[in-house]
Amino acid sequence: MNALLLVVFSLVLQALLSGLLPDRVSPPDLWFLLAVVLASRQNPYAGLATAFGLGLLQDLSSAGYLGFHALGLTTAAYAFYGLRGWLHWEEPLARLVVLALAFLAKWGGFLILVYWMRYTTLPASTWAQVFVPELVLTLLLAPVYLRLAEALLGPGEEVYA
Amino acid sequence: MLRLVYLGYVLLALAISALTANLAPQLPGEVSARIAPLFGLGHRAALNLRAAASTLLDRRRLREENRALAEEVAWLKESNLELKVELERLRRALAVREAQAPGVVAVAPVITEDTSGLYRRLILGLGEDKGLSVGMPVTSPSGLVGVIIETTPHRAVVRTVVDPESRVGVRPAGRPGRGIALGEPPAGLRVELPVETEVAVGDLLVTGSLQGLFPEGIPVARVARVLPRAPGALRKVVRAEPLVKFGLLEEVVVLGKL
Numbered sequence: 001m002n003a004l005l006l007v008v009f010s011l012v013l014q015a016l017l018s019g020l021l022p023d024r025v026s027p028p029d030l031w032f033l034l035a036v037v038l039a040s041r042q043n044p045y046a047g048l049a050t051a052f053g054l055g056l057l058q059d060l061s062s063a064g065y066l067g068f069h070a071l072g073l074t075t076a077a078y079a080f081y082g083l084r085g086w087l088h089w090e091e092p093l094a095r096l097v098v099l100a101l102a103f104l105a106k107w108g109g110f111l112i113l114v115y116w117m118r119y120t121t122l123p124a125s126t127w128a129q130v131f132v133p134e135l136v137l138t139l140l141l142a143p144v145y146l147r148l149a150e151a152l153l154g155p156g157e158e159v160y161a
Numbered sequence: 162m163l164r165l166v167y168l169g170y171v172l173l174a175l176a177i178s179a180l181t182a183n184l185a186p187q188l189p190g191e192v193s194a195r196i197a198p199l200f201g202l203g204h205r206a207a208l209n210l211r212a213a214a215s216t217l218l219d220r221r222r223l224r225e226e227n228r229a230l231a232e233e234v235a236w237l238k239e240s241n242l243e244l245k246v247e248l249e250r251l252r253r254a255l256a257v258r259e260a261q262a263p264g265v266v267a268v269a270p271v272i273t274e275d276t277s278g279l280y281r282r283l284i285l286g287l288g289e290d291k292g293l294s295v296g297m298p299v300t301s302p303s304g305l306v307g308v309i310i311e312t313t314p315h316r317a318v319v320r321t322v323v324d325p326e327s328r329v330g331v332r333p334a335g336r337p338g339r340g341i342a343l344g345e346p347p348a349g350l351r352v353e354l355p356v357e358t359e360v361a362v363g364d365l366l367v368t369g370s371l372q373g374l375f376p377e378g379i380p381v382a383r384v385a386r387v388l389p390r391a392p393g394a395l396r397k398v399v400r401a402e403p404l405v406k407f408g409l410l411e412e413v414v415v416l417g418k419l
Contacts, residue, residue, distance in 0.1 A: 012203035019207020044163050052170050056177075067178035071171060078167040109171075116175050117182065 003038065006152050007054075010034040010145075011061075017141075026130045028137035030145065031058050031069065032076055032106055036099065037149045039077040040089060051077035068113050075109030076102045092143065099142050103135050250412055256302045264376075264417030267291050269299075269317065271410045281324040281346055281407060283307070285317040287415075293317045296374060298416045304380040304404030305329065305368060306413050319413065322381060322403055323348055330370020331381050333360050339369050342381060342401065350382045350401040358397055360384055366401055376419060380404050 014030040021027050035054050039047035055070030080102045087094040107122075114122055254268045270286040287293055289312045299306040299319045307321035322329050327344035331352060338358030342350045354360060364384045368375040382401035390397060 012206075015203025016207045016210075017203075019204045020210060045166060048163075048166055048170055052174070055174075065178050066181040067174035067176075070177070071174035074167065074170045074174065078163070081163065109174075112171065113174060113178055117178060 002153050003041075006037070006149055007034060009148075009152070024129075026134040026137070028141040029103070029106075029134055030138075030141075031055075032073065032103060032138060033099075033142060033145050033149075035073040035077055036080050036102060037146065037153075039080050040084075041153065044077075044081045047077050047081065048074055065113070065117065068110065071113045072106040072109035075112075076106035079105030079108075095146070096139055096142065099139060100135065103138060107131060253302045253412065254414055266297060266415045266417050267293060268412055268414055269293070270412050272316070274407070281321045281344065281348075282310075283319040283321060283407065283410065283413070285309075285319060285413065285415075286315075288313045288315040288317050290314050293415055294418070296418050298375045298379075298418075299413045300379055300416060301405055301410060301413050303406070304382070305375060306405055306407070306410065308374055309415065317415075321407055322405075323350060323407070329375065329381060330368060330373045331366045332369030333358065333384075334365040334367045334378075334380070336360075339371075340396070341370075342366065345400070348403065348407070349385075350403060352382070352384075352399045352401050353396040354399065356390065356395065356397050360387060360397065360399055362387060372419075374419065376416065 010030045010033070014027065017030070018027040031054060035051040038050045038054070042050060051073040052070050055068075055073035056066065058069040058073070059066045080098060083098045083101055087098050089095055089098060111121060114120065250268050254265055267287050269291070272284045272286045274281075274283055283299075283306070285293070285299075293309060293312050295309055295312055297309045299309060305322055307319045307324065307327060309317050310320045311318040320327055322342060322344055323346055324344040325346055327342075329342045330339060331342045332339045333354075336359060338355050338360070340352055340354035340358065342352045345351045350366075352366060362384050365380055366382045366384065368377060368379040368381055382403045384399050385402045386400040388398040388400065
């Protein structure tokens with residue numbers, strides 16, 4: 001129930017931040033943070049499924065290509081599980097590194113699907129104007145968001161594959 | 162194993178995207194429209210916050226605009242006041258020109274008064290550079306003020322009619338009988354008239370000397386008291402009050418020398 005509340009809260013907050021920030025600035029990706037938080041509290045199989053489902057929901061809500069965000073978030077979740085074996089998710093600095101790399105993986109997923117659909121990659125301007133600000137803002141917001149998520153969901157048991 | 166699962170999801174995503182590519186954005190748009198209220202909540206809140214911030218900024222802008230307008234109004238008021246003063250000055254000059262003499266040289270501000278207590282002199286804010294020179298009569302719409310006795314490039318000293326050294330040829334308005342009004346500080350005149358002159362308290366005295374310093378007919382003073390005539394006296398003496406309130410003078414009109 002609290003997880004559902006977190007989903008609703010995250011989506012409302014995402015819309016709020018998107019509306020608050022100027023049009024030129026890409027908002028932080030709360031879908032990504034939500035996927036990571038949910039992945040951190042589930043076993044990898046369930047986490048990947050959740051991330052894929054969230055991504056599909058994001059595709060549907062943004063009226064874009066189905067599978068685009070689904071692949072991105074699934075890739076992020078997969079990277080998250082891989083990175084957790086190398087870095088301690090409980091440590092704040094390591095957590096930021098994990099998030100940054102998982103975020104990069106998300107965009108890797110995007111690249112796969114873009115190339116699949118159009119036989120091309122993302123233009124440099126997208127990286128500069130979308131990727132970088134989105135990454136920075138997401139990492140800036142992450143500590144607060146993760147704390148809120150922890151307050152809402154409780155400490156929880158870390159589940160590993 | 163997890164890798165295989167992930168690859169499965171990758172393939173699934175690619176398949177979905179390929180299969181639904183022709184439907185995009187119709188199909189997602191349908192769903193998007195249905196779940197829009199959820200996002201709309203945050204979006205509306207954001208818009209309201211932005212509107213509130215914008216309102217605050219607008220109010221700040223309005224305050225600044227209001228301040229600028231207030232400054233402009235103050236400036237306009239000041240200008241208006243200056244114009245009114247200028248208009249009044251010109252009116253006075255015109256009144257003097259019409260009533261007293263055609264030879265107005267300048268309208269000069271009174272900067273200060275002589276502070277000796279004995280003399281009654283005024284310092285004007287104009288001087289030789291504006292054409293003022295010694296001997297020029299100085300008047301006001303109320304009446305005669307005096308004569309210029311000293312000038313500098315930017316200043317002039319006026320000896321008023323109540324100055325003890327002042328001598329002004331006068332006569333009762335509309336009647337014969339020329340005499341001399343001597344200044345009697347601090348604010349009076351002692352007028353010596355021919356004994357035959359008919360004069361009474363309240364009569365107006367105007368300038369009336371022949372070939373004198375002042376033009377004919379400028380109001381000077383009003384008779385306040387007729388002194389009793391001493392036996393054998395050759396002149397009738399009256400005390401008069403000048404028409405001009407020297408302490409209230411702000412500007413005077415300087416006339417050309419006769």
